[in-house]
Amino acid sequence: MTDTTQTPKKGQDFESALDKSDKNVAAFERKSKGMVDGLQHLLHLNPTLVPVMVLVASVLIFSLPMVTDGKFMTMFNLSLVMQQVSIIGILAAAQSLIILTAGIDLSVGALMIFSAVVMGLLGVNLGVPTFISLIAGFVVAIGGGLMNGLFVTRVKLPPFIVTLGTWYIFLSILRLLTGSQSIRSQDIDAEAAALKIFGSYISIGSARITFGVILMIVVFAVLWYFLNKTAWGRHVYAIGDDKEAAELAGIKTDRTLLTVYMAAGAVVGVAAWASIGRVGSISPNAFAEANLQSITAVVIGGISLFGGRGSILGPLFGALIVGIFESGLRLAGLDVQWQVFAIGWLIILAVAIDQWIRKVSA
Numbered sequence: 001m002t003d004t005t006q007t008p009k010k011g012q013d014f015e016s017a018l019d020k021s022d023k024n025v026a027a028f029e030r031k032s033k034g035m036v037d038g039l040q041h042l043l044h045l046n047p048t049l050v051p052v053m054v055l056v057a058s059v060l061i062f063s064l065p066m067v068t069d070g071k072f073m074t075m076f077n078l079s080l081v082m083q084q085v086s087i088i089g090i091l092a093a094a095q096s097l098i099i100l101t102a103g104i105d106l107s108v109g110a111l112m113i114f115s116a117v118v119m120g121l122l123g124v125n126l127g128v129p130t131f132i133s134l135i136a137g138f139v140v141a142i143g144g145g146l147m148n149g150l151f152v153t154r155v156k157l158p159p160f161i162v163t164l165g166t167w168y169i170f171l172s173i174l175r176l177l178t179g180s181q182s183i184r185s186q187d188i189d190a191e192a193a194a195l196k197i198f199g200s201y202i203s204i205g206s207a208r209i210t211f212g213v214i215l216m217i218v219v220f221a222v223l224w225y226f227l228n229k230t231a232w233g234r235h236v237y238a239i240g241d242d243k244e245a246a247e248l249a250g251i252k253t254d255r256t257l258l259t260v261y262m263a264a265g266a267v268v269g270v271a272a273w274a275s276i277g278r279v280g281s282i283s284p285n286a287f288a289e290a291n292l293q294s295i296t297a298v299v300i301g302g303i304s305l306f307g308g309r310g311s312i313l314g315p316l317f318g319a320l321i322v323g324i325f326e327s328g329l330r331l332a333g334l335d336v337q338w339q340v341f342a343i344g345w346l347i348i349l350a351v352a353i354d355q356w357i358r359k360v361s362a
Helices: 014-019 035-045 049-062 075-100 108-125 130-153 159-178 185-191 193-199 211-229 231-241 243-248 253-279 290-300 314-331 336-358
Strands: 201-204 207-210
Touching: 049 314, 049 336, 075 108, 075 207, 075 211, 075 231, 075 253, 075 290, 075 314, 108 130, 108 159, 108 185, 108 193, 108 253, 108 290, 130 159, 130 193, 130 253, 185 193, 193 211, 193 253, 207 211, 211 231, 211 253, 211 314, 231 243, 231 253, 243 253, 290 314, 290 336, 314 336
Parallel strands: none
Antiparallel strands: 201 207
16 A cells, blocks of 8 residues: 655645745825815715805805995894795705706796696686695696606606706696786785795794795705605615616616606695795796706705715705895895806806815715
């Protein structure tokens, strides 16, 4: 019998070779972050911080006596600013839901007026009970959102093209229904006064807080809860960040997108009801720039146009910033075109800051 035990060759003595190997653990050089890098990282983690800082700075600047002669920082003026931005703020909340999914909705303003017109035609002109008129208005708003969502998810059309088309469709329908005629305030008071409930207010000193302002805050609070405390909200952010990755993770992206557009439609319906109380009448020509104003509030509020990043509370601050600038510059005696000029620069600055912050995750 032969001995099959073999002596390891010199080149195969792995354990002895391992003993002689380098025991140092691999380490990566960590660069210490400077102040600018630290600020960039902080803003990346807290996207609402930028609009909050801009809002605080705006209030402080316009409060200076040499700027507005002490007329800005009064309870009455600040409450007036809140009233003026309440409808655009609610529309911005609806717009935010779409932009968080990396889409955009150009039809929110037209859909809001369409919904308000339906409420008015039924409740005032046809004598339908106010409750049923409101339901019909909300059905129109949610149905409009569903229509947009179906074109985006089923037909696979870009949101920009879809909502641009439905903007024209909604505008044409509501003008055909009304003949471009308004429903007067006194007629609403006589036939369906509840349509104007959000124009009522409570007085606190010289301030007048309308129910529409309270409604705006409630809308943002509800959406904040759903976006931050539910699985649906996490799915919305995931789709906006990377839709294909969200699908691979098991998220039913088309179904979620459809609910997002319907939820945005419901918020538009809320804005429609509140707008009747804010204006006092129902006009097919009201809020002509509501679409652009809602997008402006969202962009200035720190929600990324590329989707998946930003807080729903940001557009609330964005709407307030626009309102503060318009009020402050007007009280400073500047021409209205300078207000538009300043807001244009705010939009460019907001997008530039967003691009700079996004480099942290690149």
